[in-house]
Amino acid sequence: MLQLLEASGAATTVRRADYSAPAFWIDTVALTFDLDPAKTRVLNKMTLRRNPEVPAQALRLDGDELNLARVLINGAGCSFKMDGNQLVLENLPQEGAFELEIFTTCAPIKNTKLMGLYVSNDSFFTQCEAEGFRRITYFMDRPDVMASYSVTLRADKAKYPVLLSNGNLVEQGDLEDGRHFARWVDPHKKPCYLFALVAGKLVAREQRIVARNGKEHLLQVYVRPGDMDKTEHAMQSLINSVIWDEARFGLPLDLERFMIVATSDFNMGAMENKGLNIFNTKYVLANQATATDVDFANIESVVGHEYFHNWTGNRITCRDWFQLSLKEGLTVFRDQEFSMDLCAEPSARAVKRIEDVRVLRTAQFPEDAGPMAHPVRPDSYIEINNFYTVTIYEKGAEVVRMMQTLVGRSGFAKGMALYFERFDGQAVTCDDFAQAVADANPDSALAKLLPQFKRWYSQAGTPRLQARGDYNAAERTYTLSFSQSCPATPGQDNKEPFVIPVQLGLVGASGAALPLHIQSDLASVGDSHLLVLTQASESITFENVNEEPVPSILRGFSAPVILDFDYTDAQLLTLLAHDHDPFNRWEAGQRLALRSAIQSIVDSPDGIRAKGLNHAYVEAMRAVLRHPTLDAAFKELVLTLPSETYIAEQLDVVDPQRVHAVREAMREQLARELLADWEWAFETHKANGSYRPDTLSSGRRALAGLALNYLCLAARSSEDTVWPGKAYQRFKDADNMTDRLNALSALVHSGHELAKPALARFHSLFKGEELVLDKWFALQAGCCDRGGQVLPAVRALMKHADFNLKNPNRARSVIFSYCSANPGAFHRGDAAGYVFWSEQVLELDTINPQVAARLARALDRWKKLAEPFKTAAHEALKRVAAKADLSNDVREVISRALA
Numbered sequence: 001m002l003q004l005l006e007a008s009g010a011a012t013t014v015r016r017a018d019y020s021a022p023a024f025w026i027d028t029v030a031l032t033f034d035l036d037p038a039k040t041r042v043l044n045k046m047t048l049r050r051n052p053e054v055p056a057q058a059l060r061l062d063g064d065e066l067n068l069a070r071v072l073i074n075g076a077g078c079s080f081k082m083d084g085n086q087l088v089l090e091n092l093p094q095e096g097a098f099e100l101e102i103f104t105t106c107a108p109i110k111n112t113k114l115m116g117l118y119v120s121n122d123s124f125f126t127q128c129e130a131e132g133f134r135r136i137t138y139f140m141d142r143p144d145v146m147a148s149y150s151v152t153l154r155a156d157k158a159k160y161p162v163l164l165s166n167g168n169l170v171e172q173g174d175l176e177d178g179r180h181f182a183r184w185v186d187p188h189k190k191p192c193y194l195f196a197l198v199a200g201k202l203v204a205r206e207q208r209i210v211a212r213n214g215k216e217h218l219l220q221v222y223v224r225p226g227d228m229d230k231t232e233h234a235m236q237s238l239i240n241s242v243i244w245d246e247a248r249f250g251l252p253l254d255l256e257r258f259m260i261v262a263t264s265d266f267n268m269g270a271m272e273n274k275g276l277n278i279f280n281t282k283y284v285l286a287n288q289a290t291a292t293d294v295d296f297a298n299i300e301s302v303v304g305h306e307y308f309h310n311w312t313g314n315r316i317t318c319r320d321w322f323q324l325s326l327k328e329g330l331t332v333f334r335d336q337e338f339s340m341d342l343c344a345e346p347s348a349r350a351v352k353r354i355e356d357v358r359v360l361r362t363a364q365f366p367e368d369a370g371p372m373a374h375p376v377r378p379d380s381y382i383e384i385n386n387f388y389t390v391t392i393y394e395k396g397a398e399v400v401r402m403m404q405t406l407v408g409r410s411g412f413a414k415g416m417a418l419y420f421e422r423f424d425g426q427a428v429t430c431d432d433f434a435q436a437v438a439d440a441n442p443d444s445a446l447a448k449l450l451p452q453f454k455r456w457y458s459q460a461g462t463p464r465l466q467a468r469g470d471y472n473a474a475e476r477t478y479t480l481s482f483s484q485s486c487p488a489t490p491g492q493d494n495k496e497p498f499v500i501p502v503q504l505g506l507v508g509a510s511g512a513a514l515p516l517h518i519q520s521d522l523a524s525v526g527d528s529h530l531l532v533l534t535q536a537s538e539s540i541t542f543e544n545v546n547e548e549p550v551p552s553i554l555r556g557f558s559a560p561v562i563l564d565f566d567y568t569d570a571q572l573l574t575l576l577a578h579d580h581d582p583f584n585r586w587e588a589g590q591r592l593a594l595r596s597a598i599q600s601i602v603d604s605p606d607g608i609r610a611k612g613l614n615h616a617y618v619e620a621m622r623a624v625l626r627h628p629t630l631d632a633a634f635k636e637l638v639l640t641l642p643s644e645t646y647i648a649e650q651l652d653v654v655d656p657q658r659v660h661a662v663r664e665a666m667r668e669q670l671a672r673e674l675l676a677d678w679e680w681a682f683e684t685h686k687a688n689g690s691y692r693p694d695t696l697s698s699g700r701r702a703l704a705g706l707a708l709n710y711l712c713l714a715a716r717s718s719e720d721t722v723w724p725g726k727a728y729q730r731f732k733d734a735d736n737m738t739d740r741l742n743a744l745s746a747l748v749h750s751g752h753e754l755a756k757p758a759l760a761r762f763h764s765l766f767k768g769e770e771l772v773l774d775k776w777f778a779l780q781a782g783c784c785d786r787g788g789q790v791l792p793a794v795r796a797l798m799k800h801a802d803f804n805l806k807n808p809n810r811a812r813s814v815i816f817s818y819c820s821a822n823p824g825a826f827h828r829g830d831a832a833g834y835v836f837w838s839e840q841v842l843e844l845d846t847i848n849p850q851v852a853a854r855l856a857r858a859l860d861r862w863k864k865l866a867e868p869f870k871t872a873a874h875e876a877l878k879r880v881a882a883k884a885d886l887s888n889d890v891r892e893v894i895s896r897a898l899a
């Protein structure tokens with residue numbers, strides 16, 4: 001047993017400071033697969049040579065759950081030894097290239113981790129990022145080893161008619177015994193994490209496109225035969241991505257053939273394998289009957305994201321996994337810009353920005369304040385899979401966005417150009433990227449402040465920016481004083497000041513934008529100014545200010561910080577009504593709502609005497625809702641209260657039940673007091689004509705959906721049956737999934753009795769549609785809890801014939817929807833939610849550690865919980881920790897939480 005444990009690799013901490021260049025280079029890799037679910041045979045022929053810059057040493061190849069059959073050097077048998085999971089070869093030729101041949105087998109059908117080669121719906125797929133290639137063959141499984149690949153796939157032709165790998169198809173044909181083969185050659189060198197193969201019964205939507213330079217490319221979207229009618233949107237998104245990257249950054253498609261393949265079993269969203277992206281079906285398949293507007297938008301952004309990796313990630317890759325944000329932060333930034341650039345209306349850009357910030361603040365800020373906090377470029381990890389986080393992705397994207405803010409849009413494009421000029425074909429670091437952007441803009445604030453700016457890469461934690469305004473009526477000056485600080489995070493007690501770009505403006509009491517004068521002898525700088533903060537404390541004075549202004553600070557959320565400003569309600573109402581910056585307009589409404597939520601929570605320990613929303617706020621919401629020119633999408637965002645998670649983050653001690661009760665009470669109040677306005681909003685926004693998932697009509701559907709939700713909520717307390725009846729009717733008659741699901745969730749969340757028949761009907765309508773069934777499960781597990789009914793419902797759902805713990809999407813739709821997305825139902829006074837959580841973490845860990853470790857994070861913030869929740873959560877964490885043979889993935893998350 002002891003030996004077994006050792007052989008599977010004891011947990012070790014990997015440190016960025018320990019990086020050393022590889023001792024060998026692998027120049028070419030020729031892989032031959034005999035695909036068989038139970039026993040796939042893999043022949044790996046490589047040419048290697050020593051890296052002359054590194055002292056001579058043994059060759060160490062990583063492996064994981066492989067059966068090793070044979071090792072040959074230059075065609076002859078050789079001696080080797082095993083060191084844990086590594087295959088170690090000594091006495092290799094000192095000079096020149098040599099050939100290494102390794103023959104192994106593996107069992108894809110047993111691969112429930114979905115890393116390496118696995119089977120899903122009778123087809124073969126691979127997932128190699130970050131360290132999955134070692135589950136396919138012995139290799140130097142690190143991103144700075146880049147090789148040329150040729151791949152031969154052999155399989156039964158009837159069962160696996162389609163055989164795909166990276167690059168170009170150079171040969172195919174039939175073999176004996178009903179088998180066939182295909183040979184693929186990738187024209188680009190790549191790290192092994194970008195290797196992919198697919199084999200199975202698939203069909204493709206195809207499109208030929210001609211690039212600006214006249215070259216023709218073949219685009220393909222492969223899906224199961226029944227899913228062809230859901231591929232149009234993904235293909236259109238891919239075409240848009242190709243066009244956009246060429247237009248905005250001058251980056252063309254560098255392949256003759258670009259393929260996307262969808263699989264129902266996938267740990268993440270999608271994977272950017274060179275020329276052969278593999279996607280979770282959730283981010284490919286859509287038509288109006290099965291997918292919501294949000295699904296359509298997500299598909300566009302994920303297709304874009306993976307495609308943009310072709311340059312940022314694949315052409316230039318990461319030197320080591322500590323540099324993960326080099327490709328992920330940059331590529332998220334690029335997909336965000338892509339989605340914004342595709343918006344027809346400027347207001348839709350702002351809506352997209354607000355949505356992105358909402359994700360950052362509800363997911364990344366808590367991460368940055370909790371036990372898993374880590375810098376955008378981490379210094380150490382135990383399991384790299386745990387570092388595919390909102391910090392690496394979303395905060396990383398904000399860091400890139402700040403660079404663009406500091407050098408300007410065209411300056412940033414120049415920076416990208418220099419980055420490719422310098423590093424194309426290489427494996428590099430976050431420093432290399434920042435340096436390129438700065439060097440391309442030598443006169444910019446970024447170039448001048450680069451070492452300090454890079455603290456965004458090295459220091460974890462969300463900076464807090466405290467601002468104060470002083471108006472001097474006699475001098476007609478207005479001074480804004482700022483001080484910044486950043487809380488301690490694990491391993492980082494003291495933080496140095498950050499470079500914080502603060503976009504700001506001043507708004508007059510009447511709502512007019514005031515012209516900004518920074519020095520009296522200078523002309524106005526317009527009505528928006530970029531202030532770049534670098535000190536712990538500093539201030540700026542505006543002159544010729546004729547009235548006491550309302551400052552609009554951090555416009556567009558110009559830096560990922562928490563801004564404290566002691567606004568009066570009246571000032572926030574002014575910003576909500578008038579600010580030219582849509583982000584801050586929305587933010588003002590959120591601040592008002594947050595303020596009254598917190599007041600209710602603090603003032604009324606029993607939750608009963610809560611004052612609720614004040615009259616002015618309700619009237620302001622009415623004004624927004626009825627506003628003649630604002631977009632429906634924007635209205636929907638303003639009228640959606642801050643989430644329970646976001647409210648909880650503002651508190652030092654969290655009673656999730658009280659947070660839930662207070663927010664629900666606020667929702668009921670808005671439902672009641674705006675009843676006529678909701679009716680108006682629903683009636684005027686419900687009809688759309690023929691369905692299109694564009695931003696304008698999506699916004700209208702979203703607002704109609706919100707209105708219906710409030711109307712059903714109001715009906716709850718008034719025992720009105722009209723609106724639930726209308727919701728049921730709409731649920732039945734809807735010609736698209738957005739309206740249908742919105743109507744269904746209005747019934748489910750309000751707890752109306754019509755929810756039951758509606759859910760049953762929904763299930764029978766969409767029996768065969770996995771992705772729609774996921775919605776059916778998620779809706780029930782995420783349902784508003786009234787009297788503790790959700791947990792028993794979740795347990796019942798897990799016994800449903802359609803439930804399958806091994807399928808990550810399905811597991812997420814039930815377990816995560818409950819544990820991570822339904823705080824009011826999960827944090828139970830009787831601890832039963834936590835008991836359920838610990839059972840599921842342990843069970844999932846035996847199947848799929850990556851998914852288990854994500855679930856494990858549902859209790860990240862347990863130390864902030866009030867009693868009895870805190871003690872109960874602690875018990876649950878200890879119960880998980882007590883299991884001896886936890887995966888490294890779960891072990892790392894749990895031990896950090898308990899530290």
Ligand code: PHE
Nearest residue numbers: 129130268270271272306388
């Ligand atoms: N690199 C993928 C992306 O962000 C994410 C991913 C990581 C997918 C690891 C699978 C495994 O696009």
Ligand code: ZN
Nearest residue numbers: 305309328331
């Ligand atoms: Zn990515």
